[in-house]
Amino acid sequence: MSGIRYSAVIAACIGMSFSARAQVNPNEKLAQALKAIQENYVDTMEDERLTDAAIRGMMKELDPHSRYFSREESAGMRQAMSGSFVGIGVQFILQHDSLYVTQVIAGGPAEKAGLLAGDRILTIDNEPVTSIPEGNYGIMKKIRGQKGTTVSLAIQRKLIAGVINKEIERGTIPDKSVKAAYMVNSHTGYISLSIFNLTTRTEMDKAIQDLKKQGMEDLILDLQGNGGGLVQSAIGVADEFLQKDQLVFYSVGKDKGKDYYYSGGFGNFMTGKLVVLIDQNTASASEILTGALQDWDRAVVVGRRSFGKGLMQRPVNLFDGSVLELTGARYYTPSGRSIQKPYKGANYEDNVHTRLASGELTDANVIHFPDSLKYTTLVSKRTVYGGGGIMPDKYVPIDTTEYAGWLQRVTGGGLVNKVTFDYMDSNRTMLLQQYKDFNSFNKQFTVPDNLVKEIVTTAEKSGLMLQPGSKDRTLSLLTLDIKGQIAGQLFASNDYYLQVMNSDNDSYRTALQILENPAQYAGYLKSDAGVKKK
Incomplete structure (x- = not known):
């Protein structure tokens, strides 16, 4: 009899469970779970920590590019995109339990205070460098701070006896997206972009104008390793090269409506030969730019197939300063290509090793595109492909060493x-x-x-x-x-x-070779020359 009563209790509990599950609002369920942990878990857990973990868990159910940033992380993200930071303007190396200045940024507070490359920093605000936790990151946090505040450094300088004390007022230090800009020869310029941030267009304007003053007629734009950044900055850079009202890309959101983004016609290099360098780590905003230039037959693309990120994120600010960066749309190149590679069931992030293992990074013939992903460029009607990154016009295998x-x-x-x-x-x-x-x-x-x-x-x-x-x-x-x-x-x-x-970069040398041969350059833009695409 007792067994029957026990079974009845179990059945009643199961019934209550199903009933509760049918009635409970998902929001209430989340709150109930949080309360249960607070009241019953053996250790004390901070509410914010648990909430952050719950949100991150939800993000894992979405695509690989939808992310959650805590207050601290979102502040760092905003600073990374701002094109500047507040500090004193030095680069350093930590070794032998000593901190050495390796570079002093020209015009920055450190240079004005008389710091020199090679100086050994002993203390920061009277705290010995050896006692600062978190290594390089901890030291960076100590040196950076609020604009107008000061940091106290005790340094040793070679060939000078004693300790030199410096009080340096922190200031705004440019964090440039243009890594390098120089003349390769009398008529060819080179610009490397590492990220697309708020100052990228301004930096590009200056770099192009400076190179043109030095005689630049042709340009190599290096996007190797550029993982993207702000979409608006990519549009701004495309504007440097495209004619007025040429489509840069369009996006399709949840409602299936299309938003179109066009060039403004205010560029500084809308004529002249252009080669764009890409590789397996060229992603997102870099692919938007590359796709637009390729689709309009404006540039010869050299290197290896890009990463394949065709999803646009839109930030949603939460009340505490944290941010949900959610995929709100898919973007398409002017010819209609989606370049997003598959991510369900794939080793998505292990980009280099996966492609090395497949042979793709050393042999273009390994890459196969189905006819369903075939598109044509807008001027010369060349064949291009979507569905997994931008395929270059001229493939250059990786140096495996x-x-x-x-x-x-x-x-x-x-x-x-x-x-x-x-x-x-x-x-x-x-x-x-x-x-x-x-x-x-x-x-x-x-x-x-x-x-x-x-x-x-x-x-x-x-x-x-x-x-x-x-x-x-x-x-x-x-x-x-x-x-x-x-x-x-x-x-x-x-x-x-x-x-x-x-x-000693093969893609760079290939770009120079193409630019030095006008017939070869024109050939890539007029026909399906270059790598055979299957």
Whole structure:
């Protein structure tokens, strides 16, 4: 009899469960779960922490690009997109439990206060550098702050006895999206964009105008590794190259309505040969720009198939300062292409290794497009494809040595930074006397063999052995990296690092070759020349 009563109780509970499930509003259910945790969980949990976790869990049910940013994260995101930050204008390296200044930004507060590359920072606001938690990130937070406030630094300078104390007022420091802009030769310019933020269009205006004053007729626009940013900035950059009222892209939202975005006709380089460099990490706003230029037959696209992000995010601000960045629309290039790659059931984020494993990054013939994804450009009616990134007009395979474990682990582990800085610390004065400018340095400077040997020896002692089959190529890239870092530190600009590295970049060299051959350039824009697309 007791068993019957027990079964009846279970049945009643199940019935109540189904009834409650049918009646409870999902919002009430979430609140009930939060209350249950607060009242019954063995440890105390902060409400905000639990709420953040619940929201992040909901985001996982959406697409890979819908994200939640807490108050702190959203503040950092806004700063990253602003094109500037508040600080003193230095770059630094932390090694041997010491903090060294590697670059001083021209015109910034640190330069005005007399800081020099090579200075060793001992304390920040009287706190020893060695006691600041979180390493580089903690130090950055201590140095940055509110505009107009001061930070106190105690430094040591080589060849000067004693400690030098500096009180530096924090100011606005530009965080440029144009990584480098220089003349390759008498008529070809080069601009590298790392992100699309609020100052990108202004930076592009200045860069193009400066290069045109130096005789630029052709341009290489480098979007390799550019993961995107603000869509409006991508439209602004497209405006530099497209004629008035040419469609840049259109979007389709939840209601299936279409919004169209056009160029304004106020560009600085609407004629002249243009090559755009892309790779597997070129994404989002970069793909919007590349797709527009390719669809209008305005540029020859060189490199490897881009990432494949065709979803537009719209920020929804929550009352506490946090932000939901939700996919609100899909975007399409002027020819009608969606370039969003599949993400359900795919290893979506592991972009490089997945593509290396498939062979796509070394052989264009591995990439197959079905006829259903075929589109035509708007002027020359060339064949282009959607459904998974922008396929370049001229495919350039990846240099697999760059992604080999040895080189990545040595550079990522800071070993090259350490050896380079030690060399600069001992030889800075001599190098500045010997090389008056970057051009003379780039032509004449040779990396000392002992620097390369030191890195290789240290790496091998830690178990990182060079592979015989790729040893020569690996050492060549390592040597170039050392030279680039020395150039950047010596002449206080990261532009020079990229300029050195470009000398051995296959996509960059291919772009130059195409620009130097007008018939070849025209051929890519008039027919389905280049890689055969299947």
